[in-house]
Amino acid sequence: MKTIKIIAVSAYGISAGAIFVAAFLAGCSALPAPPSRPVHYDFGPGAMAPVPADRRAPLPPLALADVEAPGLAEGSTAVLYRLAYAEARQLRPYTQARWSQPPAQLVQQHLRDQLGQRRAVLTAESGAAQARASGKLPVVLRVELEEFSQVFTSATESAGLVRLRATLAEPAQAGETLLGQRVFIVQRPAASADAAGGTRALAEATDQVAHELTQWLEQLGR
Structure with a gap:
């Protein structure tokens, strides 16, 4: 009977631990996701090569x-x-x-x-x-x-x-x-x-x- 009692306690401890871990993970997954950052725009990189010289005055x-x-x-x-x-x-x-x-x-x-x-x-x-x-x-x-x-x-x-x-x-x-x-x-x-x-x-x-x-x-x- 002693052996059976010890095994039962151990099984109970494992089950409680598993339930705690599952609950913790479920709580983490329920946390709100961080907001995404705004995308920034401009007019582009501009000239990427020298502009040909303008021969006009x-x-x-x-x-x-x-x-x-x-x-x-x-x-x-x-x-x-x-x-x-x-x-x-x-x-x-x-x-x-x-x-x-x-x-x-x-x-x-x-x-x-x-x-x-x-x-x-x-x-x-x-x-x-x-x-x-x-x-x-x-x-x-x-x-x-x-x-x-x-x-x-x-x-x-x-x-x-x-x-x-x-x-x-x-x-x-x-x-x-x-x-x-x-x-x-x-x-x-x-x-x-x-x-x-x-x-x-x-x-x-x-x-x-x-x-x-x-x-x-x-x-x-x-």
Whole structure:
């Protein structure tokens, strides 16, 4: 009887241990999974090889002011979209997608790269430094990013929409002389109805805006 009793206790101990382990593992599997990190997008790597030299005469220097985005939250990197078929006035952010920098900074860098192919593109500070050296301030280009979003016309169709207002002015001691102002609006279709498709379409639209802005400045003789 003693031997039987000992075996029974041992069996009971093993069963209790097995139940405890099973319960522990079940509890672990029930824990919530850690949230996935947002995917970050930009406009791509840019030029990956030297750009062929432009044999045309260089254009005069230009000062590019910081791009402003009055309709966007300052410092926000959210990828925004609109449902034109439901509530077009509401901007909505993707929960798992972000820009690598605020859109205004991405647009400014792209404009600088495009404009810099035939001219020196200066900041406001470097423009002032050039004025002290040469006695003349370069013309100033100011840009407002009025719209930068993926617009859905249906659940499956969307486009990247970029709208910006460009103002060119010539500074002087008595103030500035307005040389020209224009609103640029470009849409590019998105290949997919998600953040990946929207960010690619917005990058393509920004590239087209940069080309049109460059042509406009040349038409103004600047």
